[in-house]
Amino acid sequence: MRNPQLNDKGELQHLLTIEGLPRETLTHILDTATSFVGVTAREVKKVPLLRGKSVFNLFFENSTRTRTTFEIAAKRLSADVINLNIAVSSHTKGETLLDTVDNLSAMHADMFVVRHAESGAPHLIASHVASHLHVVNAGDGRHAHPTQGLLDLYTIRHYKKDFTRLSVAIVGDILHSRVARSLIHALTVMGTPDVRVIGPMTLIPAGAEKLGVKVFYDLEQGLRDVDVVVMLRLQSERMRGALLPSAQEFFKYYGLTPEKLALAKPDAIVMHPGPLNRGVEIDSAVADGSHAVILSQVTFGIAVRMAVMSILAGN
Amino acid sequence: MTPVLPDPEALCAELVLQLKPQVTADTALVGIHTGGVWLAERLHAALGIALPLGVLDISFYRDDFDKTGLHPQIKPSQIPFEVNGRHIVLVDDVLYTGRTVRGAMNELFDYGRPASISLAVLIDRGGRELPVAAEYVGARLEVPSGRMLVLDRDENGKLRLKLDA
Amino acid sequence: MKIHIKNGRLIDPGNNLDAQADLFIAAGKVAAVGKAPAGFNANRVIDATGLVVCPGLIDLAARLREPGYEYKATLESEMLAAAAGGVTSLACPPDTEPVLDEPGLVEMLKHRAKTLNLAHVYPIGALTVKLAGEQLTEMAELRDAGCVGFSHADVPLQDSQVLWRALQYAATFDFRVWLRPQDGYLAKDGVAHDGEVATRLGLAGIPAFAETIAIATIVETMRATGARVHLCRLSTRDGVNMVRAAKRDGLPISCDIGIHHAHLSEMDLGYFDSHCHLQPPLRSARDRDALREGLKDGTIDALCSDHTPVDEDSKLLPFAESEAGATGLELLLPLTLKWALEMKIPLVQALARITKEPARILGVDAGHLSEGHNADVCVFDAEHYGKVSVAALKSQGKNTPFLGIELPGKVCYTLLQGQVVYDVGNA
Numbered sequence: 001m002r003n004p005q006l007n008d009k010g011e012l013q014h015l016l017t018i019e020g021l022p023r024e025t026l027t028h029i030l031d032t033a034t035s036f037v038g039v040t041a042r043e044v045k046k047v048p049l050l051r052g053k054s055v056f057n058l059f060f061e062n063s064t065r066t067r068t069t070f071e072i073a074a075k076r077l078s079a080d081v082i083n084l085n086i087a088v089s090s091h092t093k094g095e096t097l098l099d100t101v102d103n104l105s106a107m108h109a110d111m112f113v114v115r116h117a118e119s120g121a122p123h124l125i126a127s128h129v130a131s132h133l134h135v136v137n138a139g140d141g142r143h144a145h146p147t148q149g150l151l152d153l154y155t156i157r158h159y160k161k162d163f164t165r166l167s168v169a170i171v172g173d174i175l176h177s178r179v180a181r182s183l184i185h186a187l188t189v190m191g192t193p194d195v196r197v198i199g200p201m202t203l204i205p206a207g208a209e210k211l212g213v214k215v216f217y218d219l220e221q222g223l224r225d226v227d228v229v230v231m232l233r234l235q236s237e238r239m240r241g242a243l244l245p246s247a248q249e250f251f252k253y254y255g256l257t258p259e260k261l262a263l264a265k266p267d268a269i270v271m272h273p274g275p276l277n278r279g280v281e282i283d284s285a286v287a288d289g290s291h292a293v294i295l296s297q298v299t300f301g302i303a304v305r306m307a308v309m310s311i312l313a314g315n
Numbered sequence: 316m317t318p319v320l321p322d323p324e325a326l327c328a329e330l331v332l333q334l335k336p337q338v339t340a341d342t343a344l345v346g347i348h349t350g351g352v353w354l355a356e357r358l359h360a361a362l363g364i365a366l367p368l369g370v371l372d373i374s375f376y377r378d379d380f381d382k383t384g385l386h387p388q389i390k391p392s393q394i395p396f397e398v399n400g401r402h403i404v405l406v407d408d409v410l411y412t413g414r415t416v417r418g419a420m421n422e423l424f425d426y427g428r429p430a431s432i433s434l435a436v437l438i439d440r441g442g443r444e445l446p447v448a449a450e451y452v453g454a455r456l457e458v459p460s461g462r463m464l465v466l467d468r469d470e471n472g473k474l475r476l477k478l479d480a
Numbered sequence: 481m482k483i484h485i486k487n488g489r490l491i492d493p494g495n496n497l498d499a500q501a502d503l504f505i506a507a508g509k510v511a512a513v514g515k516a517p518a519g520f521n522a523n524r525v526i527d528a529t530g531l532v533v534c535p536g537l538i539d540l541a542a543r544l545r546e547p548g549y550e551y552k553a554t555l556e557s558e559m560l561a562a563a564a565g566g567v568t569s570l571a572c573p574p575d576t577e578p579v580l581d582e583p584g585l586v587e588m589l590k591h592r593a594k595t596l597n598l599a600h601v602y603p604i605g606a607l608t609v610k611l612a613g614e615q616l617t618e619m620a621e622l623r624d625a626g627c628v629g630f631s632h633a634d635v636p637l638q639d640s641q642v643l644w645r646a647l648q649y650a651a652t653f654d655f656r657v658w659l660r661p662q663d664g665y666l667a668k669d670g671v672a673h674d675g676e677v678a679t680r681l682g683l684a685g686i687p688a689f690a691e692t693i694a695i696a697t698i699v700e701t702m703r704a705t706g707a708r709v710h711l712c713r714l715s716t717r718d719g720v721n722m723v724r725a726a727k728r729d730g731l732p733i734s735c736d737i738g739i740h741h742a743h744l745s746e747m748d749l750g751y752f753d754s755h756c757h758l759q760p761p762l763r764s765a766r767d768r769d770a771l772r773e774g775l776k777d778g779t780i781d782a783l784c785s786d787h788t789p790v791d792e793d794s795k796l797l798p799f800a801e802s803e804a805g806a807t808g809l810e811l812l813l814p815l816t817l818k819w820a821l822e823m824k825i826p827l828v829q830a831l832a833r834i835t836k837e838p839a840r841i842l843g844v845d846a847g848h849l850s851e852g853h854n855a856d857v858c859v860f861d862a863e864h865y866g867k868v869s870v871a872a873l874k875s876q877g878k879n880t881p882f883l884g885i886e887l888p889g890k891v892c893y894t895l896l897q898g899q900v901v902y903d904v905g906n907a
Contacts, residue, residue, distance in 0.1 A: 004751055011384075019680065028387065035372065038391040044425035047375035049385075098796055118798035119682035120752030127751075128796075141800070143682030178682060206685060207676030310375075314384025 004126055011315040014126045014135040015308050017144040018185040026189060029307050030154050036303035039076065049310050050079035053110040057083045058100075059138070060116040065274065066138055069298070070113045073305035077313075079111075101125050105133060111313065112136070119143035119178075134312040142176045148273055149182030151304040153190065155297050156228055159269050163187065167194035169222050169264075170213075171254060172232030172281055173203045175243075179273045180232060181211070188212040198222035199254060202243040219254050223263045229291075230271045231256050231282050247280045257283040261291060269293045323466060323474040326437050326453030327354065331361045333451045334404065334435060338362050343403045345369035347419050348390055350408030350466035353474065354437055358406060369394040369403075376418035398427030404451075408466035410436040413447030438476070440464055481523050481898060482506045484516070488528025488859060492535060493832035494839075494848025503533055505855040508898035512851060524900075528859050531892055534831050535847050536568025536599075536856030538838035540736050541712065542787035542809055544601070545876075546592070547585070548577025553789040553876035555589075558809065559598035561787075561875035563902035565810040566858035566891040568599050569839070569846050570787075573658075574606040575633035581606035581617045583625035590626045598901050600856070602628045602842055604658055607646050611635045614642065616649055628842050629656040629710065634759055636664025640697060647707035656708040656843065659698055661719065662760060666690035671800045673715075673763040677746040683799060686761055688716040695722045702731050710841055711735035713786060715760035717770030724779045734841050735779075737771050738786035739815040740806055744768065744881060754795045754802035755881040758786075775833060776823055782838045783819075785812040789877020807877030814887035817862060821888065827862070857895040864890040 003020050007013040012025060039047055055074040057067050067083060074081045086100065095103075101112070111134045114122045119141030126135040139145040160166055168187055174180045174197045187195050188211075197208055198216040208215050216222030223229065238244050256270065270282075270292045278284050286292060343366045346355025352370050359368045370393050374386040405419055420432060435451035440458045458464050463479040483505040490501040490513065497513070504511040504520055511517050542562065545553040562570055572589075574580035580589070586603050593601035605627035609615040619630055630650060637643050637659070650657045667686045672678040674685025695711065699722065702709055714720060714737050726733045740758055745768045749756045756762055774780040788805025795802050812834060820830035839847030846856060865886045870878045894902035 032385065032389050035375070035389045035391045038393065039375070042426055046425065048421070049375050049380055096793065096796070097798065116798065118800050120800075121798040123752045124796070124798055141682050141798075181680070181682060205679040206674045206687070207679050210676040211680065310385050314380055 004123060007131070007315060012312060013315055014122075015146050015312060016122050016126055016135065016137045018146045018149045018182050018189065019144070021189065023189050023191075026150070026153065026186065029150055029304070029311060030157060032307035032311060033154055033300070033303045036306040037300065039306070040299065040303055046076050046078055048078045050074065050077035050313055053079045053313060054108060055079045055081050055111045055113060055309070056104055056109045057081065058086065058104070058112050058114045059084065060086050060097075060114070060121070061139070063115055063139070066115065069301050070138060070305055073302050073309060076302070077306055077309055079309070097121065097124065098128050101129060105129055109133065111309065113138050115139045117141055136308060136312065139178055142178050143181065145178040145182050147301070147305050147308055148179050149186040150308065151297060151301040152183050152230065152271060152273070153186045154300045154304050155271060155293055156269075158296070158300065159293060160227055163190040163192045166192050166228060167196070167226040168192055168228040168230065169196040169198055169226040170230045170232065171198045171219065171222070171256065173234055173238060174199055174208065174232070175203045175205045176235070176238070177232050183230060184211050184213055196222050196226070200244065203238070219260060220263055223260060226264045226268060228269055228271065229256060229261065229264055233273065233275065233277055234281050251280055255279070255281055255283060256286050258285050258289070261286055271297060274298070320476045320478065321454050321456070323437055323453075323476050327357050327361075327474065329453050330358060330435055330437070330451055334358065334362055338364065339402075340365050341402065342366070343369060343396055343401050345371055345394065345403055345405050345419075345423065347405065347407045347415060348372045351406050353466065353468050354408055355406040357474070358435070367395045369396065371419050371422055373415060373418040373422055376422045378414055378418065392422065394423075394426050398423060398429055401427075401429050403429045403432050404435055405432055406435050408437050409464050410434070410439045410447070410449050411442050411464075413443045413445035416447045417445055437466065438464060482511075482521060483524050483526065483895070483898060484520070484522035485526045485528050485533055485857065485859060488531050488533035490533045490849070491828050491831055492849045493828050494535065494836040495850060496828070498826070498828040503849060503857065505857070505895070505898045508855060510849050510851050510853055510855045513849060526859065526893060530861065530863070531859050532827070532862050533857060533859050535835045535849050536858050536894060536896065537566045537812055537834045538842065538847050539567045539570040539787065539809060539812055539834070540782055540784035540838045540841060541738070542567070542570040542572055542785055543575075543789065544572050545789060546576065546589070552791050555592055556596060557874065557876045558787070558789065559593065559596050561809045561873070562599045563894045563896070564874045564891060566813050566860055566894050566902075567809055568856035568858065568894060568896050569602065569842070569844065570599055570809070571602045571604050571628065571842055573604055573631055573633045575611065575635070579606045579611050580604075581609050581611070581622075583618070583621045586622055586625040586627055597896065597899070599896060600846070602626070602844065604629045604631045606630065607632045607637070607657060608642065613637050613639055616646055619650060619655055620653055623653065623655060628844065629658050631658035631712070632660065634660055636662060636667070638664045640701070643697070644701050644704065647701050647705040647709070651705050651707035654708070656710055656841070658710045658712050660712045661691050661694035661698055661714070662686070663690045663694045666693065671757060671761065671804070672749065673746045673761040675746055675764055677749055681749065681752060681799075688718060688763060688767065691716045691760065692718045692722060695719055699726050699731065699733070702726075702733065706732075708732040713738050713741070713760055714771065714774075714780060715741055715763050715767060717767045720770050720774040720779055724774070727779065734781045736782040736784045736841075737775065737780055739783055739808055739812060740786070740881065741768065741771055742775060742783060742819050743815060748881060752799045753881065754797065754799050755806065755879055755883070757799055757802050757804045758806060759804040772819065772823060775819065776825055781833070782841060783812070783816055783833045784838070785809050787875070787877070789875055790879045792878065795879050806880045807873065807875045808880070809875055810873055811868065811880060811882060811887070813858075813860060813891060814889040817889040818887055855895060855898040857893070858891060859893040861890045861892055862888065864888065866890050
């Protein structure tokens, strides 16, 4: 089965998931992002690469943060950006997903940035659009968030340099996390020898080891000597779904405090995709402390998204 | 007809002679990746330029993005000095259509407003497609239009010129 | 009308026959097998040289979409599909709109089917009113109207008290109860097998033990009531093992699997192919292999199509939002043949799974070619490979994971009570 992300020439046509992409492709994106970091540090933060191109942000699931970073990235590439927040109600069946996409394609879109509550929606869109259109997955259900995985990879590379010597722990609600899945794929492709997931059994998906990770139910064991700690956001719905009893108990056993962080390597970095739930998955002392590189992630995120969009647009 | 290629080391020395009278403490040198940077490094050292060397990768400013896409290897641009009000000497290895220089100037202007930009090239091979001219030229050379003239550098840092098909 | 089907390879699992033999039909019944009856003058001769002649196929589960879902398919289109698939008898589940829980609805369905005269339709009545899982239906009345069994379709029957009473009541009249073993709570919101593929794709999973836990409940209730139960659409290895054990204990239990589950696994979901969105979900390769073995050794009694036509729009959605189901009436024979070829099972044994065994489970006199009995016949070319295509499918449901795939077996003629209802030459 041909990878739907690639065009006939084997070039990246869409970015739907990190899974299945070769190491060279990921490295190329990271290297290109390095140049864009330089651009975002200048006074004129724009380059003319995507001038005349239209990027449509199709957000079927609300997210002001992610949408804003994509908008900034596209504008810094001199693209025209159109934002569409399409509220989806399970009771009102309006236009179908593909009809919406067809209508927008007819408005001369060049690129769709898609966020959807259902896994596989960007794949469906990508298989449906005309060949000149590019689709960037900004997060689909619990399946993938490839630009987040890439910016996490960039952050780790920036601070730690060599993936092949690292131990990385991902903590929290792995079951529902597209961020976790994308990061796991990214790390294993880059040759990270020790990738761990840590959480209560209710939040670890079936067959997790098959993704290439070691499963830990005990935070202290899982954090021992790691170089990178990635804390995932815990959503309040999980308390209602019989998956967890309370935020307090979760914080006590899986929250990152300075004491727990001390079990990791002394120069370990702490990452979080945001937004933070202080006192639920992460203690303020850690979030604001010297190990945290959370704000760098945001800066790198814009450069990485600029890199992704320009590489796709040029293919 | 294959032209006889001049010795780039000699041309470099020639450029140094041309530039020396114009250099002040405030002169800035900016090389265009990749050949222009090698040349600029040599000129920077030989002329004793005070300000650190600037380097430009014009991949984000090319005019052929829609045709050829993004270059597979992009190096970061670095301008480690204030561009506003600066007299800048832009350095490239071969001046041909003039599109690279146009891209470089556009990129420089996104850093600030220079007082002036002058252009120093090792070889001017003619074939301009845009109104661009170099004040400092090592040599003028006629090259058949299908061929690419490329600056190379060996392990010892010695500059060489090559003609590719 | 006297028909002589000559030169065919007659395979009749019900009579343990696989031989070159002619078939003679008169007045809608089999007049003779092998030698012509005295004074037989055929009105029509069908030359079955190089073809297989077997009993008309019997499909234990085909959704005809009437009443209520006519925008997905109609009785007419689906029964034409049945005839084109060589299916002469089919059972339809009660999850129509309205639910088949009243004798009047059953009579209407049977009447419509009889008028179309393309296949025998055996309705399975609802076990509870509106399939709401609370009140028992008038099973005896429904039987009189034509139901051959009672089922809860795909709706979980969570209240074990109701299940117990329903089985007791059915056992009173010796009715067979058809149940899909799936725990409603464990399967809630799940769209794929809870395993490594669902984890990678980020799809909500239905664990395998959602099936085994339900089988355990059903089996224990069978022990307590003596009711006859048919388990619909098994999907797990452990489930097959449980049925094997229950049969060893002498319980009156039978089961079937859907044709897609005999061939596909969770790996076939690929990049979110909604054609593979099925209920029960496609499970691991190990489960699939256990189903194939179970079908071979008879633990699994029958193969059915689980025919579920779905309109294209309902499939062109993100996986979890798409409607589950695949079209199957016309793929019942090809997929059975494919399984037989791959597992090197003799045709007479393989065809039993779609003729003699389903007939036994339905409790009807069909699925065999015996003198004096109905002449429901399927004549097919076992060597022919055809590509599954939207154009070739007669069903209004074009939704199948096998689109574009070449499958063996082409039906040439289908006869219902001695009448040719499908002739590939006039298709």
